[in-house]
Amino acid sequence: MAEEMSDELVVSTGAETAMDVGAAVASLAPWVGGPVSQVLSGMSIGRKMNRVKEILDGLASDLDNFRSEVSEEYVRTGDFQELLERTLRMAADERNEEKRRIYRAFLARAIKTPGEPYDQQIQLLRTLDAVQTDHVRILRAIMQSPEQNVGVVGSQLQTLCNRLPDLRPEHIHELVGQLNDLRVTNMTVLTTMMTAHGAADLRHGLTLYGRQFIIFL
Numbered sequence: 001m002a003e004e005m006s007d008e009l010v011v012s013t014g015a016e017t018a019m020d021v022g023a024a025v026a027s028l029a030p031w032v033g034g035p036v037s038q039v040l041s042g043m044s045i046g047r048k049m050n051r052v053k054e055i056l057d058g059l060a061s062d063l064d065n066f067r068s069e070v071s072e073e074y075v076r077t078g079d080f081q082e083l084l085e086r087t088l089r090m091a092a093d094e095r096n097e098e099k100r101r102i103y104r105a106f107l108a109r110a111i112k113t114p115g116e117p118y119d120q121q122i123q124l125l126r127t128l129d130a131v132q133t134d135h136v137r138i139l140r141a142i143m144q145s146p147e148q149n150v151g152v153v154g155s156q157l158q159t160l161c162n163r164l165p166d167l168r169p170e171h172i173h174e175l176v177g178q179l180n181d182l183r184v185t186n187m188t189v190l191t192t193m194m195t196a197h198g199a200a201d202l203r204h205g206l207t208l209y210g211r212q213f214i215i216f217l
Helices: 002-027 030-041 046-062 069-075 078-093 097-112 118-130 133-143 156-163 169-181 196-200 208-216
Strands: none
Touching (some): 002 030, 002 046, 030 069, 030 078, 046 078, 046 097, 069 078, 069 097, 078 097, 078 118, 097 118, 097 133, 097 208, 118 208, 133 169, 156 196
């Protein structure tokens, strides 16, 4: 009897989730909902559909009252549908809410400002997939404006340690190295002593690609 009740619960929950996702798709503008439906019809995400619903609900909010003929044409292209499928699959596998919010921002920007080459969008998406929440924290610390009255001398690592006191210096060093490998940053003198103002202004440590990437953070 217990097994029967368990099976019924699983079936019911799955059906309700599918209905919820269907409602989320319906809440999108028709010109976006069509391509989304086509992508979802070919996906088998199971219990991860709640994460997809979360993305779609947010996307519907982001696109509320937005209308563009260029965007309408773009979302009907194969490039967008492939980009959408990749993004939703990554979001469905992502357990971290902050990362899922970034995926949502990526999709919203792709729809609102079409025109970037497909290969470049895929590269950005792969970088989004590679970064973790601590990488995001490092990037936000890098983007901060320099503090006042920072003293006479300092280092970039000292600045990051002050802005992220809960992270160990060794871990910060490792995270920045990983961001360098991803070509998001170019910070190779973390421990070099320099003027305090120079050490406090880390924004120049972002690469051109990094400046494109941080739009989604």
